Amino acid sequence: MVIHSTLCYLIKDNKVLLQRKSNELFGGGKWNGPGGKLKDNEDPKECAVREVLEETSVKISDPEKHGFLKFFKGKELFTVSHIFVANKFEGEFYFDENLKELLNYKVRVI
Numbered sequence: 001m002v003i004h005s006t007l008c009y010l011i012k013d014n015k016v017l018l019q020r021k022s023n024e025l026f027g028g029g030k031w032n033g034p035g036g037k038l039k040d041n042e043d044p045k046e047c048a049v050r051e052v053l054e055e056t057s058v059k060i061s062d063p064e065k066h067g068f069l070k071f072f073k074g075k076e077l078f079t080v081s082h083i084f085v086a087n088k089f090e091g092e093f094y095f096d097e098n099l100k101e102l103l104n105y106k107v108r109v110i
Helices: 044-056
Strands: 003-012 015-021 035-037 059-061 064-073 076-086 088-090 099-106
Touching: 003 044, 015 044, 035 044, 044 059, 044 076
Parallel strands: 003 076
Antiparallel strands: 003 015, 003 035, 015 099, 059 088, 064 076
């Protein structure tokens, strides 16, 4: 069974919000945007909004989908992660129990 998830990058003033997840989670210890698994019958965009709110207490509006990433275990498709960017959000950031740190990182063009 393929797991569908979301990942959302919050960008404002040429900075992107990153979080470092707890080591026991998928992607643990790594810096990334907030996100998580889709619930049954949930649209990826709805999931991105919900996950950002749950993980950071920030409410995003109109996240823009930029594509998806496929993760494999050997030759078997394991996860499809829908990638979003949000430039409109409100609220104060907080740390949930799975979030070790928040970082505003300056966006650089590569």
